[in-house]
Amino acid sequence: MQMVVSDRVVGQQPNGERATVPVIQFSNGTGPKVYIQANIHGAEIQGNAVIERFLSLCRTHPPQGQFTIVPMANPIGINQKSGEFTLGRFDPISGDNWNRQYHFNGDAIAPFAQQQRHASDQQVKAAFTELLQQQLQARLQTPWGLKTGQRMALSLQQLATDADIVLDLHTGPVSDRHLYVPEFARAQAKRFNIPLNIIMPADFGGALDEAAFSPWWQLSQAFAALGRDFPIAVNAFTLELGSQEHLDPHQAEQDALGIASYLEQHGCWADGSHHPTPVTQHACLLQDYRALYSPSGGQVEYLGQLGTPLPQGQAIARIWHYHKLGQDTPLFEEITLPCDAIPVLHFASANAQQGTELYKVLTNTFEL
């Protein structure tokens, strides 16, 4: 099976150099169109390792379908270093999050559904994909120009628009593996074999996964209002595969197997071809995915083990106040959990302002 590699231009640097991303494409027989992207946030490099392992799986045992795979999706973000750290979550000029700049204009939905209400599902799918592509093209050609991050996002989104499945690979700061699951795709999400799961509504907020599934979900709702049942044609997920600034090829192998196992459900391989080592899968609703903020400024000792269910009242962090050294007062305060929770991620630094988001935790959990 031949893999074709090309460069896609997503911007231009001040020195005239083109900002490009590598695009890997291959196809085999009949199957779904799959788009996988990694590293839109510069410090989140683990997704590239997962893609490396996934491509190795594909070489050994070619999947059915058409694949477009973009590692290192942000040539500006990955080069954005400050001292020894990679920044790369926000455009340094505008402050915008690189993963909130994808485009969809929902005004088109109601008239489209009205116009297409007697067309076949297949015709609707083709026409709506065309409409989404036209929206992107028109946006890219606006005479007002686009922000750096918008142009980059739209250039990537063009590659993903006709995909049936879109997977955007990220990491947290210091983080256990977790998955954002659109409510309608809950049953299939189990196969990724990711331990912590956040069930979210299907609204559009500018991220790639939402830009992929939300138009189709909204279209399905608009048809439902006209009395027609139209299945949601696109599945998309954001996978958070560990910590930023961290590379773990062994874990990447497991997550590549999880992705392959998920794709088996769409016919890319025979069901049961891949076997990641099973993990316990906890989940909660987005509204129960809570942040715990630091009540004071100081130096942080993180106590809460990521991925471990902890009881209400458990000490999750200590804030040390070293500015009080030498005085006859307590040097630290303990932060305890307001309810039972499973820590998902914590702030990457041991030095925090008052109001820093120290931890994010699942609450009111259930098994996925």
Ligand SMILES: [Zn+2]
């Ligand atoms: Zn990210």
